Amino acid sequence: MSRRTPLLAMGVAVVVAVAALAAWTSSTPTSRPKLRVVGAYVPRPASPDVAAAYFTVVDEGGAGDELTGVGSDVAAETMMHRSTGRTMEMVGSVAVPARGRLVFRPGGYHVMLERPVRSLRPGDHVTLTLRFRRSAPITVRAPVEPIGYRPDGT
Amino acid sequence: MVAVRPFTMLRITMFFSHATGRGARVAGPGAATARRLAGAAALGLLTTLAACGNQADSPPVKVAGPTPDLHGTRISTPLREPDLTLTGASGRPVNLRKATEGRLTLVYFGYTHCPDVCPTTMADLAAALRKLAPAQRARIAVVFITTDPWRDTPKVIKSWLASFDSSFIGLTGDYAKIQAAAKPLGIALERPSSTTGDYEVTHGAEVLPFGADHRAHLIYTAGVTAADWAADLPKLLRETTTKGGDT
Numbered sequence: 178m179s180r181r182t183p184l185l186a187m188g189v190a191v192v193v194a195v196a197a198l199a200a201w202t203s204s205t206p207t208s209r210p211k212l213r214v215v216g217a218y219v220p221r222p223a224s225p226d227v228a229a230a231y232f233t234v235v236d237e238g239g240a241g242d243e244l245t246g247v248g249s250d251v252a253a254e255t256m257m258h259r260s261t262g263r264t265m266e267m268v269g270s271v272a273v274p275a276r277g278r279l280v281f282r283p284g285g286y287h288v289m290l291e292r293p294v295r296s297l298r299p300g301d302h303v304t305l306t307l308r309f310r311r312s313a314p315i316t317v318r319a320p321v322e323p324i325g326y327r328p329d330g331t
Numbered sequence: 332m333v334a335v336r337p338f339t340m341l342r343i344t345m346f347f348s349h350a351t352g353r354g355a356r357v358a359g360p361g362a363a364t365a366r367r368l369a370g371a372a373a374l375g376l377l378t379t380l381a382a383c384g385n386q387a388d389s390p391p392v393k394v395a396g397p398t399p400d401l402h403g404t405r406i407s408t409p410l411r412e413p414d415l416t417l418t419g420a421s422g423r424p425v426n427l428r429k430a431t432e433g434r435l436t437l438v439y440f441g442y443t444h445c446p447d448v449c450p451t452t453m454a455d456l457a458a459a460l461r462k463l464a465p466a467q468r469a470r471i472a473v474v475f476i477t478t479d480p481w482r483d484t485p486k487v488i489k490s491w492l493a494s495f496d497s498s499f500i501g502l503t504g505d506y507a508k509i510q511a512a513a514k515p516l517g518i519a520l521e522r523p524s525s526t527t528g529d530y531e532v533t534h535g536a537e538v539l540p541f542g543a544d545h546r547a548h549l550i551y552t553a554g555v556t557a558a559d560w561a562a563d564l565p566k567l568l569r570e571t572t573t574k575g576g577d578t
Contacts, residue, residue: 325454
């Protein structure tokens with residue numbers, strides 16, 4: 178009994194130390210953003226002159242970032258907008274929260290694609306390049322979805 | 332036992348950061364209430380805007396409060412359906428009241444170059460109508476009144492509406508007339524400073540359901556979902572049949 182006690186205490190101390198180290202390394206935020214773009218789509222536009230793109234930017238790093246612009250292969254002119262009541266306002270950049278997500282969705286933020294150079298039908302794809310303040314640009318292929326499409330099916 | 336704790340705490344932290352990241356999204360059981368509150372807030376703004384107008388004949392829209400069983404916001408003074416004749420998508424004159432006589436009429440002010448809110452609103456209404464029985468569907472009219480008559484010709488509107496539901500009624504015409512019809516409904520439209528090249532246009536932030544009595548007793552903000560509309564439309568139809576009468 179007297180010989181086993183120090184061993185047990187040492188064992189517990191090691192386990193606690195290892196656990197604390199593991200917790201410390203994984204909970205300490207990394208100083209860099211680690212971005213992913215998910216759920217990008219373009220609803221089939223009802224107008225031949227304007228379309229919108231939606232997506233979600235996820236930061237799995239600990240620093241967050243800023244979306245500074247979105248380019249597309251179907252429109253020379255693209256603008257980031259936020260819908261506000263009766264109109265929409267152009268936004269220069271939008272924050273991606275650290276370990277959080279930035280959601281572009283109907284009625285909120287959207288990318289306006291002006292005068293698409295080709296007609297967009299479900300099954301087609303649009304290439305979007307998202308530019309950030311700190312991270313390298315991310316390019317995604319956004320499918321054209323039916324009018325009224327919602328990623329969560331609502 | 333001691334060793335487990337840091338991991339548990341870590342998991343909780345991660346859960347919360349994930350949950351807060353989704354904070355912008357309105358979902359879950361409180362969503363309807365949140366939307367109604369947002370609607371009431373939007374109406375507050377509406378009331379202010381209407382009150383700021385210099386035309387004495389535009390009554391402010393007064394909110395009576397959220398409705399327990401509907402996704403719209405009840406208003407204390409019903410809004411009168413405008414007696415408005417504009418140009419229809421066919422190019423012929425169409426009177427709003429006559430074209431929709433006896434039907435529950437959902438009126439929305441918007442424009443076809445609108446990338447987000449206007450097509451979303453029309454798509455959600457179309458999706459809701461597809462969920463109804465044909466007999467119910469036949470008793471509902473959807474009217475899109477353009478706030479951009481410079482670009483929205485009858486032909487443009489016809490093609491745009493066909494993307495959602497070809498039975499939707501589209502109206503265009505003189506901007507001053509459209510603006511004057513919108514104003515007493517609490518919809519303050521601003522004339523664009525320029526109407527050449529790319530220009531900004533304002534749209535309605537709400538859909539107004541006018542009953543067979545040519546009155547709207549509630550207002551729906553543009554963010555109401557297709558599912559919410561599908562749930563409410565049969566109830567609105569029941570309300571409008573019991574009311575009857577004409578003005």
